[in-house]
Amino acid sequence: MVLTTLAQAFAVLLAPAAAHANPGVPQPDTPCSSTLANVMTRPPDQQMTLVCQQQANEDYRWTIVTSDYPSSDRWLTYGPEMTLRGEGTRNYDLRSGDWIALPQDPDSQCIEEQITVVGPGVVSSPRVKAGEAGQQLSFRVLPNLFSITMKGYCLWSKVGP
Template sequence: MRRYGVLMAVAAGVLALNPAPARADVPVPQAGASCPAELTDVMTRLPDVGDFLVCQASGMWAPVLGPFDPASRWLSYGAGITLHGQGFRNPNLRSGLWTAAPLDPSAVCSADQVTVIGPGELAPVVHSAGEAGQPLHLAVLPKLFTITMNGDCVWSEDLPPGLG
């Protein structure tokens, strides 16, 4: 038992000398789970079932029912979320300038965009990536079919003054 206590003390000392990198305390979104106040009105999408969620002012993730207007703020996490753009019926977001802000110093925000060329024809993937811990400024392409937003990041549409 004494040996176990010594090992725990050594481990605690090593952790104190090499702390883990800071990370935002944002749990994986789930309907009914809590969300931080700074994510109020931010939407996300669940990867396996494709359901959409919004962080409400009450501090809870809630399902989004039915069609909705394109959102101007999104949360991506883990392997990413895939959304539809204006080259698709009922787009989830608008084309234009966007900024992705990493939620922790090691997060890298990246996007893979596919646009519509013509009826039934899609362009090759356009990949954009930021640097660890740095914002990514991105032009969401016109006629966007899909965009996959990757990394633990909050994506915000850069709206002209007066429209935010």
């Protein structure tokens, strides 16, 4: 009994601390960091798009994007997956080109899954690329992208034009 209790206590002491938990879900009219200025995100229901914007009082807050077809070169995922449309669709959310994903804490892993249009009404099998925990992920979004699913607590940014 004593050995079991000591073993359990020792296991708790050796377990990694959850010092870098994923952030809360961004909500309309809640604060965001100035480092996320003009970054877009979507809550899990994917029913609206939010953008981190500077307010009149100099604070930054998540606000609802009023455009019918929001598009950005910078997106934030905060854990759950987020699916965006590419230039292989009529109303795309992001442009093709070189992108990077930066984990927002040392334990985060950025994962992307792309599906491309290969012909009229035909899409490819998913292509997945995953970075190591805490490491930048570099990848290319193809011009005929149908959709991309991004996952992890990561900042996704287009590189160059």
